[in-house]
Amino acid sequence: MKYDHRKIEKKWREKWDASHAYATNIDAARPKYYVLDMFPYPSGAGLHVGHPKGYIASDIIARKKRMEGFRVLHPMGWDAFGLPAENYAIKTGTPPQKTTDESIATFKTQISNLSLSYDWDREIGSHRSDYYKWTQWLFTKFFDRGLVYKKKALVNWDPIDQTVLANEQVLPDGTAERSGAVVEKKELEQWFYKITDYADELVDKLETIDWPESTKINQRNWIGRSEGAEIDFGLDMPKKYKFVILHGFEGKPEMPRWQWVKAKLEELGHEVILPELPNTNDPSEKEQVAVALAATTYNANTVLVGHSLGAAVALKVAEKLRTPIARLVTIGGFIDTAFKDKPRKFEKRFTWEFNGKAIRDNVRSFTVLQDPRDYAVSDEQAARLAELLDVPVTLGNSNEPHFTGETEPDVLLWLRPTIRVFTTRADTLFGATYLVLAPEHPWVTRALEHKTVLKNNDEVAAYVQKAKQKSDIERLATDKEKTGVRLEGVSAVNPATGEKIPLYVADYVLAHYGTGAVMGVPAHDDRDYEFAKKYELPIHEVVEPLFKRTSGVDGLKPNLPIERREAVDAIIRNPKDGRYLVLQWKNLPWVTFVTGGVENESAESAIEREIIEETGYKNIRLVRPLGGALNAQFYHVNKKSNRWAHVRGFYFELTDDVQEPLSEDEAAIHEVLWLTKEEVEKQLTVPDMQALWRRYLGREEAYTGEGILVASGEFDGMTTEEARAAITQRFGRRKKTYRLRDWLISRQRYWGAPIPIVYDPEGKPHAIPEEHLPWLLPTDVEYLPKGTSPLGSSKELVERTERIFGKGWRPEIDTMDTFACSSWYFLRFADPHNEKEFASKQAIEEWLPVDLYIGGAEHTVLHLMYARFFVKALRDMSYLKFDEPFLKLRHQGLIVAEDGRKMSKRYGNVINPDDIVETYGADTLRVYEMFMGPFQDSIAWNTQSMIGARRFLERVWRAAELVKEANEIDDEKYKTVDAVLHRSIKKIGEDIDAFKFNTAVSQLMILLNTIEKEKQVGRAQWEAYLQLLAPFAPHISEELWHLLGQGDSIHSTDWPTYDEKLLVSETVVYAIQIDGKLRGQVEVASDTDKAAVESAAKDAVAERLAGEEIARTVVVPGKLVNFVLKR
């Protein structure tokens, strides 16, 4: 009978479908296992053979887990919102709903052909309203929780797709990941998920999950946490101000924060007035203003400051002034009483009206300082205040959420002229010789508004303007020369040295990272070095380099103490031939320059003495010392001790060739070589020697490594690591910053989940209540986007909004980034038909988290990080009890086309799985894809090679004829097969668990080879064989299983177990080596003791050992014998 895959596969597919063979087993007595594939976007093009690779692997795991007694959740669904269907709609008018459903049908057929054991009863589609209802519901919960916010921001605009993109969707070269368009900057009001709130946990919890290390590293890099310090540099300006500070509700001038602010400002020579406002719990507008006005005279040097209620008073004061003041700062201020937390006593009488124009006419600049965490004043209140003054809100961080801490450095920062920098190298603070601000830095913006602060106001304004016009690509081109402009008329004070240092504005400093300002330490930072060279700024070295060897022959021995020594090195050149002298060490695999210790003498005399001793050349001339000292820590192989050498380098030239003979001691440890410049560069491998060589060549550079502090006062002698902590403590604060920014989810596109927000007639956004969800995607739309969302063209949407919420209410017309839909789908699979919840608590507890997640490596940051964020946020809202969605993650490698390129319609090199299934069978495809090579590697498809998998299955088919019943079995042959069988059960089980599918298949082949060679296989042995094959080739194994007369499916049988005793064979072949070279073999019983093995081996190679003396014999049990001969 021939192996007819078409007939067999069709038959079983239909039987399994009809019987719902893969419905999820919900027997609570079994342990659960949730194995999930990343749900695909159902593109119109259908699948190519590369797509199912991951599905096949997860299916193998799912099948094996079922056979091992687990209840397995193995679902599949569709990530169905997305641009291709929408772009197709724009071109043809076909509704995306229709296109998408058709594509899903195609995908499902293709996937079904492979008999992947999904529970199709749990199928979901993210575009279906019963799914996106919950995507929207989650949005509203995030909204209530403060994890969703709207802000005007410079965003990435894709001019081809006509929508904004998340930072993650923009490639490093500034083009869009999807469309390839050059991304533009646009200022738009957009919705954001506050993923940065979870930055720390997103980094820290990576350690708890079993993910590929490279994926974890990618996430860590993307979040880009760096731990450093914030340090404030006071500004020295000729101008001094008078600060009038008005406290808030139930406040007092004696409060620690005001006294602290006052003291800090007075230190800088400013004047501070702190009037006490009366009756703040029942304030009268007139009384408050009168007290404030009476406190002092107001003029162009006055800075008026108001906290909370005091801010409202300050605004009224400003309204009434006759001469303009310099500045008005509100801290946690408001102009209405729509408080977040609770009503205030004064609300009844607070009916104050503010004249924005009068205030703006009387004040030259404003700052509205608001902490988003403020418990009383909402961001909307702050926004209304800022609108009155026509300035943006300045976001700050208070120590206590309403700026009520004992000290409030952020308040001081916005009052006192101070520049705060972020640095990871606080240890180099003494070397900071200038500051650089980003062009968008608020202090620069404000100074430019004042016009008189900077002597070169126009020049700076022009530079800032130019920088703003540059695209990100231009600004981030790293090879470009740095530019900047000095801020004339101001200087900063280095808090460590007290020195006055200049300020620059330069576009190499990024406004959105850290504080938007950096300290320039040219001696120890490459960028600062480049900048300082160009603008001739002083370079102060404060770190002596330290070269620490931790591995290799001269790596520090951890158990020995480190001895400090003053040392000297010399580069010696012979001017006659231009060669350099090096020492070739006898017991070290490298060359060095002449090197030695200083013994009660000057460094200069020490090096001359060492040169004579080590080389014999005595007529030498010191040309110049080579820079400052450097440190080397290493294990001194000759002296057998750990050394910390504090080295001075010198450059000498030979005056003649006279060379004395070396002492015996010296000659024994090294020899003198003369090398050309090229040879030196090639052979010199010791880092401190290389550093010396670079100095000799005059190569100037910043030293950015670790080292020992110098010229840093009390911190001298500390390691950079110690100094970072100590200097931070003394002059700044520890601070973490992140590269990660909040997740922009607004998309100006049609085919996505509508953002469930409506705006009241005042324009205030409201989350749509649950009873109105799903908030349906309208269908009466113009698909073509025109810079705003197509939803804007829907009449039905507006009518719906007004009908439900009232006249004048307007719908949000943006849709959500599709990643929002895929950030929680794994939860829905636990309970996919629930109409009351996104999933019941019980279902979630039963199935989650996902035990094994398989998908492409292209999702290492986007989807995988967003999903982690969702889970953490939902946990904090008490919907979940676990921290991480995916406990174990594996990526499948790509299958590229036979020509080595990516499979793509464009190249015409796509292999369609349907064709392979038709011609060779699904089992062949499955076996081949697993056998190709390591699961995570990218490998080229090779149809010829695939035929090998087909041949293997044909051999399996024929081997069924070799099955023998007990009475006809030849014992010897049975035993031979049994030994290989039990080893195979062990290996195949372990290999599947370890994702080594390729070697598992190879073991199936080895076992089959054995069966064929013995020409017989016991019935029970054959049953076990089919069970081992079943996860890989479900159809043929099922068919052969039934041919044995079995009634039930092979896929619901118990996974075979192996007998430990059978893993050990009776005899073992030892390899025999002489001096490590293979010289023979000997077979002995496997329980032979070492001595007997040794003598058997000795006999086997007796001829070769004749006349030789054996110095040593190594016997590795079960492996080999090695005779080491005496020489």
Added chain:
RNA sequence: GCCGGGGUGACGGAAUGGUAGACGUAGGGGACUUAAAAUCCCCGGACCUUAUAAGUCGUGUGGGUUCGAGUCCCACCCCCGGCACCA
């Protein structure tokens, strides 16, 4: 530049510091056949040798540690992926 991963026959690949190249593909030889396909058997890293036996070399390059290195250490070259003026 920085951070990952990798470099093994003609090809895909295998190998807890212990006989390098399992398993498969292509290839060569043979059997069966009128013939071909399919199937079965044998060979299958390079060099040396008529061939065998024996030997020499061999896992990107150069060194090292070890009785023994594809595997560990040092330096370097190349390829792939990610990040990149992130202070």
